[in-house]
Amino acid sequence: MASALLSIARFLPSQKADSEQTGCFGNLRSSFHGKLLCNPSPMRTQISRIQVGSRIAVVASVLGRRAQKKETVIPDPDYRIPIVLLGVAGGLAYTDNFVPAVPVGLLGLLLLFQTTRVRFVFDGQALEVKVGEQLEESGENVFVGGKNRWKYSTFVNWELWWPNFPILVYFKETQTKPEGQIHFFPVIFNGKQLYDVMVERAGPSKTSAPK
Template identity: 75%
Template structure:
């Protein structure tokens, strides 16, 4: 096909050769080369540069820029588990073994979960993952479905209590239309968790930033 076009190009008059010369400039590339000649088209550039995706319009020079937000993983925080284990130790010291056992077991459970559970805040959704390799956590054992929820489905979220956060609550409509409530112990850096929740899910009704 290419050789045929070249042979025709030799024997055409100069004006037609010029037109074909323009058309031969028609190139398509996924790496950002010119898509067609400058006479009737612009050019299309689709390339990924860092975390910015730039697209040049096919029929003009207008540029559309889309920036993808970074994935945020709050650091683990062992304060709650340490406090519970301390309380259990105090109860044992004062011979209060009956309450010491459940408090101590809860402290050990949260200590274990702090080492393995991660909240992964992606560009459009929050996902619970497991371990340093961020393995999938599988289906939610209580309400079913993936442990991944889009921020756009969040109805509300809260911290209890903001100064020393113990629990984070959020309600979403992805699992079921009428809304599904989730509670998680805050075994992560509370400040980091709060800031990314405000950024991705918007201010909460009562714990969010107060209007000035």
């Protein structure tokens, strides 16, 4: 009888062995139906919590970067400058001053045409000049060469003349050439929108500010 009991005991898994092998059966209990109840070990629970916390941190980081992404801003067109120029040209022609009236009128017509098609596009990284309703690329700059796209990080300074009735926008950047390249554009866009987005993306201007 003792020999038989010893033989049976060899084939029965001990509670300690199961606990060490699986790490899951720390407290074994038999139910009425013979099902085993398993309590997870503290070590495995802690590892699971660390893994879940890491996943949450990664997701939060990705969502944070997406939330910080700046939207594209396109200032509205402003026809005041070409209208003023055409009005001045008309007044000069009315007083028989045709010599100055012609160039002023031509400039007004050119700016009127450009106002309908040229757009300043401020994306998350750079200012780009585009044309048309489909915002097509404007090609190379006819004066200094290169693409009409400049990163905000290369802006040295910019100005808006004059803030109450903006006529010109100026900025200097080091992307085109290391010593700096100056650009002038007529303000054929909403001056307030243009100023606000320039301050946000390129930093405050040194001297100009709308009143």
